[in-house]
Amino acid sequence: MDDKAIPAYRFPSTVLVIDDDATFLTNLSLELDEGLAYRLFDSPRAALEHLQRREDDVRPYQRCLHQHRESVGWPIRDHLQCEDVAALQEVVTDPKRFSEISVVVVDYVMPGMNGLELCQHISNPDIRKILFTGVGDEKVAVEGFNKGLIDRFIRKGWHNVAADLNQSIKELQAQHFQDATRLLQQSLDGDEAAFLQDPVFIYHFERLCEEYRLVEHYQLSEPNGFLLISDDGRPHRLVVLTDEDLQVHREVIRDQGGPEPLLDKLASGSVVPYFWRSAGYYRPECLDWENSLYPAKVLCGAQRYYLALIDEPPLYRKLGWQIASYRSFLDELDATLEVPSV
Numbered sequence: 001m002d003d004k005a006i007p008a009y010r011f012p013s014t015v016l017v018i019d020d021d022a023t024f025l026t027n028l029s030l031e032l033d034e035g036l037a038y039r040l041f042d043s044p045r046a047a048l049e050h051l052q053r054r055e056d057d058v059r060p061y062q063r064c065l066h067q068h069r070e071s072v073g074w075p076i077r078d079h080l081q082c083e084d085v086a087a088l089q090e091v092v093t094d095p096k097r098f099s100e101i102s103v104v105v106v107d108y109v110m111p112g113m114n115g116l117e118l119c120q121h122i123s124n125p126d127i128r129k130i131l132f133t134g135v136g137d138e139k140v141a142v143e144g145f146n147k148g149l150i151d152r153f154i155r156k157g158w159h160n161v162a163a164d165l166n167q168s169i170k171e172l173q174a175q176h177f178q179d180a181t182r183l184l185q186q187s188l189d190g191d192e193a194a195f196l197q198d199p200v201f202i203y204h205f206e207r208l209c210e211e212y213r214l215v216e217h218y219q220l221s222e223p224n225g226f227l228l229i230s231d232d233g234r235p236h237r238l239v240v241l242t243d244e245d246l247q248v249h250r251e252v253i254r255d256q257g258g259p260e261p262l263l264d265k266l267a268s269g270s271v272v273p274y275f276w277r278s279a280g281y282y283r284p285e286c287l288d289w290e291n292s293l294y295p296a297k298v299l300c301g302a303q304r305y306y307l308a309l310i311d312e313p314p315l316y317r318k319l320g321w322q323i324a325s326y327r328s329f330l331d332e333l334d335a336t337l338e339v340p341s342v
Helices: 022-029 044-054 085-093 095-099 115-120 135-146 161-180 182-187 199-212 243-255 260-268 314-319 326-336
Strands: 014-018 037-041 065-067 080-082 101-107 128-133 152-155 214-220 225-230 235-242 271-273 293-295 297-300 304-311
Touching: 014 022, 014 044, 022 037, 037 044, 037 326, 044 101, 044 115, 085 214, 085 225, 095 326, 101 115, 101 161, 115 128, 115 135, 128 135, 128 161, 135 152, 152 161, 161 182, 199 214, 199 225, 199 235, 199 297, 199 304, 235 243, 243 260, 243 304, 260 271, 271 304, 293 304
Parallel strands: 014 037, 014 101, 101 128, 128 152
Antiparallel strands: 065 080, 214 225, 225 235, 235 304, 271 293, 297 304
């Protein structure tokens, strides 16, 4: 999967910062980006225990990937298939999702266990690692990087350390979700999700998330697009259709004996249909079809896209989901934040 592609899902995640100097940890925490979830540890063993407790957590992609082949020697992607991408969105009711550890920041020089030794004990390959070094530790850090034990190293005494750390965390959290969703992405139909790798679409998607404070997304089909959640837990449905998709909608409407005015509206390209009661397509019982049409934003990239962002879609009101918000998670984290040690 292209590293510039939109991953199948992404949500705010947690960073562990580990240093035996509790004062340094406290001071550093004041310079971390606002809105970042983090936990501080002044003991590497306490940090490892916390990581190990998270190992058994069910990750979102495991909700919809299932093994279907037993052939020895086949690539792992051929052993798995995505049976229900819609299961991804169910994770929004679980507040523990924000506790998923995406990045570990660890000092190299610590008593009992140095930073590279700690990184060797991290079994989850999707967790990215940043090593703090001193002036005399850089050779060791380079060796650790070349061996794949760490992803970045930052000199602890560098005057711009906070800015470098925040930027590195941002980039590595993005890589974490690229890696975590790779198998899921490979199991999906590439043609239906081609927009995920279209630079024009990616640019628009990122601006949309910034404008509406959409901090998490989950890829969906029928119709194609995303469930997006704002930082206060407000759901949005982004529908993404192509000319081919609209043609399929028109054919379904004709087959179902649908109204001509509906066909005319879809032919104009000015609206996007979202028939949430009937798995995305028109059915004769859709008597209020006008309420299922939304103004289209036309985006021209590798192909032409028709987009509609639907605020608080009625489907989620009907399901009665209690969406756990990232803002609430941060409030709870702030209320209990301390430097745990053993």
